[in-house]
């Protein structure tokens with residue numbers, strides 16, 4: 367994507383300022399008033415010099431002196447009001463833009479986040495948002511104020527001495543050229559700095575998230591080196607940016623001094639020819655001094671534009687990402703305790719993947735049924751859950767909830783109907799109670815405790831130092847794997863959804879922990895439609911039916927009765943059951959062991 371121009375930046379981001387446009391207008395008027403007051407104040411200084419100072423007449427002092435004081439007070443008030451209103455609008459712009467981008471990002475599919483570093487997204491929501499504000503909010507007003515100041519001061523200078531003023535204005539393009547040169551270089555450095563900054567945040571965020579893996583593999587040094595590499599890249603770009611920014615002000619100051627000296631020299635000659643008074647020349651020099659400041663500001667606005675173009679490019683890229691699913695369905699579901707689910711010849715492939723994750727897949731789960739979905743790694747089991755929660759839409763076929771296509775339902779209704787216990791248990795920094803109530807923030811403490819009981823989590827929670835008020839660190843580092851799972855199940859229970867989907871809830875747990883997860887599951891499944899995704903064949907005995915997925919297709923026919931898994935899948939010893947047994951199962955177990963469990 368090409369960097370957007372200023373017009374495009376305003377088109378995209380003005381809506382976030384639109385509500386404050388009146389305040390911005392008032393601020394602009396106040397800045398103009400302040401500039402007018404400055405102009406009048408300098409003029410009063412000229413009058414004082416010529417009428418009172420050079421003549422020594424006190425009577426000539428009062429009127430211009432009081433006028434000067436009055437303009438100073440009004441100018442100060444206008445300046446304060448303008449600055450305050452600008453800051454207020456600017457901060458609100460930041461709040462609204464950040465909230466909008468964050469809300470938008472939250473609607474994107476999980477796949478989007480898998481392809482991007484967290485740090486990069488954080489950088490876009492902080493530095494990039496601010497760089498856009500510095501142009502669209504405060505930058506715009508500064509430009510208005512600087513332009514008015516230039517017109518007023520230049521007008522007053524022209525009025526005092528048009529030939530001196532012309533000489534000064536002829537020198538102005540020098541400043542413009544210098545600003546242009548600098549801004550081009552700063553643009554490159556700014557973009558590089560932002561990219562490197564995003565990469566640093568990603569390395570740090572990943573390092574912290576995966577600290578156990580890093581330590582167990584003794585990879586601290588390589589992670590440190592990764593950070594060092596990105597830091598060096600950032601350091602180089604930041605230094606280049608700092609060098610250019612730091613050089614810009616002194617270069618302008620030297621140029622300014624040369625110009626002022628040149629003008630004073632010519633001014634002395636004008637005085638000798640009596641074309642200007644001494645007060646007039648001093649006021650002229652003052653206007654010139656005042657003039658260079660807004661000119662300098664205009665130069666800096668060029669830099670703000672440069673930074674905003676780089677920042678807005680990255681923000682617009684984010685804002686233009688379309689969610690994988692459209693929330694346009696308006697159908698409604700009948701009120702019911704449990705719901706049926708049907709996958710009808712579903713085909714789906716992830717963006718960029720070379721083969722489909724699901725192909726011509728069919729599955730009919732009756733209301734209240736408990737289905738175990740099993741199969742080898744990569745068979746498409748988690749994809750089923752993702753389609754069911756509408757993180758994605760199928761490319762072919764339909765997924766139905768109570769005979770209604772998910773696409774015809776509002777997203778909220780779909781997700782309110784289905785509680786997911788994901789493979790990776792997400793824990794937020796907060797108390798145990800907050801974590802359980804994440805999907806149902808209005809739940810009372812009694813409801814939270816009841817959900818924890820149902821998930822067999824109550825006992826271990828009560829043993830924690832502050833019970834339900836114990837703050838568990840980010841990612842639940844204080845809890846065991848099994849405890850985290852039970853917490854996640856309690857969270858799903860509290861949502862009281864008619865469908866429960868569990869993705870590998872016993873993965874990585876020992877027998878005792880598995881039992882403590884399975885027990886509550888058995889109870890929960892009695893009152894809900896349940897889909898349990900698992901490699902664990904021991905769980906088959908809990909289910910009404912077992913569905914085997916292989917390569918994105920159903921590999922075994924579904925069975926209607928609740929008779930247990932082992933016998934169903936393998937049949938009696940002498941039956942030709944190997945046909946039903948996918949190759950990966952043959953290495954896992956044998957019929958004798960499987961039946962022995964029952």
Ligand SMILES: Nc1ncnc2c1ncn2[C@@H]1O[C@H](COP(=O)(O)OP(=O)(O)OP(=O)(O)O)[C@@H](O)[C@H]1O
Nearest residue numbers: 477480716719723742743744745746747748749750
């Ligand atoms: N975000 C993604 N982008 C591209 N391909 C993906 C993505 N997620 C999964 N896949 C691919 O889709 C296929 C099905 O993945 P899925 O996660 O559904 O398998 P699974 O049966 O749940 O595996 P496991 O038991 O290991 O969790 C795999 O080939 C996987 O590599």
